[in-house]
Amino acid sequence: MGDTADGSSNAAQGALQDDTRHHRPGFFSRIFGTRNPRDLEQVTLSDAAPHASGTAPVSAPGMVNLRRMRVEDVMIPKSEIVSAPVDILKDELVEQFRESGLSRLPVFDGTLDSPIGLVHLKDLALNHGFNGKPGNKSTRFVLRKLIRPLLFVPPSMPIGVLLQKMQTERIHMALVIDEYGGVDGLVTIEDLIEQVIGEIEDEHDLEEGALWVEEKPGCYLLEAKTPLDEFEAATGVRLQHDQADDDEIETLGGLVFVLCGQVPARGEVIAHPGGAEIEVVDADPRRIKRLRVRIPSKSDG
Incomplete structure (x- = not known):
């Protein structure tokens, strides 16, 4: 089932092996196949000072980042991951979503180093009601029934490889696994796309032009x-x-x-x-x- 430390470790070992299996070409793979790699190098590094803008010097958005940047460059560190135990109560899970503002949370059994998947806010709402209203009263809340798979990837994987893997497998969250099978960080598909096109604003951001x-x-x-x-x-x-x-x-x-x-x-x-x-x-x-x-x-x- 993969809901133990050994299970997550095995998944990690599989992720650490060569991940160049053939998949049906997607949007990004078609770009790689038609663009000259030298054309992707026309990107300059940001020289913003950390003390002036609150940012550390990073690469400007661009296609070149898909080849140059690694998962460890963009991942959320383990200490900042918002996650949920598999035995969490429904009201507690709702509050976790509300406080974090996230739509997906990794789920673990025991500790975060034993991940078993992710839970999507949409699945919780559709099965157990919206805005705190009861859903199907005959449906008992069991988080395991809502769990979706997530990916396990090594920190050294190029973000372009992970982005293509997320696209082909239609899984938008990955946990970064260290050499011992423990969780080192988390990456979402939005984190990867932002390295190409810049920051993505959503409906929770301020109105356009408002600071x-x-x-x-x-x-x-x-x-x-x-x-x-x-x-x-x-x-x-x-x-x-x-x-x-x-x-x-x-x-x-x-x-x-x-x-x-x-x-x-x-x-x-x-x-x-x-x-x-x-x-x-x-x-x-x-x-x-x-x-x-x-x-x-x-x-x-």
Whole structure:
């Protein structure tokens, strides 16, 4: 069944072997077959400074990344994976989806190093109701019945190979397995495509052209690229603090990077010296994407 540590290890060993089996050509394989590889090299590296923008220097989006980048370059590290145990209760799983904002979660038996598949939010909703409303009352919640397969891949696999594998097998999530069969990270098809076409915005992102929105008094949802001086001027919120490198901090993401000394994990909350709290709403291993700033009211003391 593959629901034990040995099972996941065997799956990992299979993934670590040569993965060049013949599949029906898909979109990306057709591109590889018709494009001159030298044509893909016309890509420059980003020279953005981490302290100024909240991003580490990374390759600009482009087809060349499919050959040049490895799975380990784009994966979400194990410590940041949002997952669910196979014996989780329905209400707890619903809350897990709600808090994370994700549509797919890996499922494990015992520990994350014993993965057994993934659960899709759509399957949960269709079988057990939408928006917390009961579904088929005769259907008892058993997570194992909702589990879909996921892929197991080595960290050294080129992302182009994984993207083609996801396309042919129609599986959009992969766990990265280390040499001992343990889970090292997670990759989705969106993570791979973003390396080619740039960041993909969804319905949960801010409206086009908007850099921030006030969700409620004293609470702002912002893009990490929001210019710090513009946000301060428009809201009257002071986030600059007395440091020698203040002039080099241009964005909210850059400010958070300076406060942390690194790119923080999604969900991390950073305490600002002035009393504000800055929550990392969305980030990947290389850059901060969205933030939530909470300003304490005067009544909070």
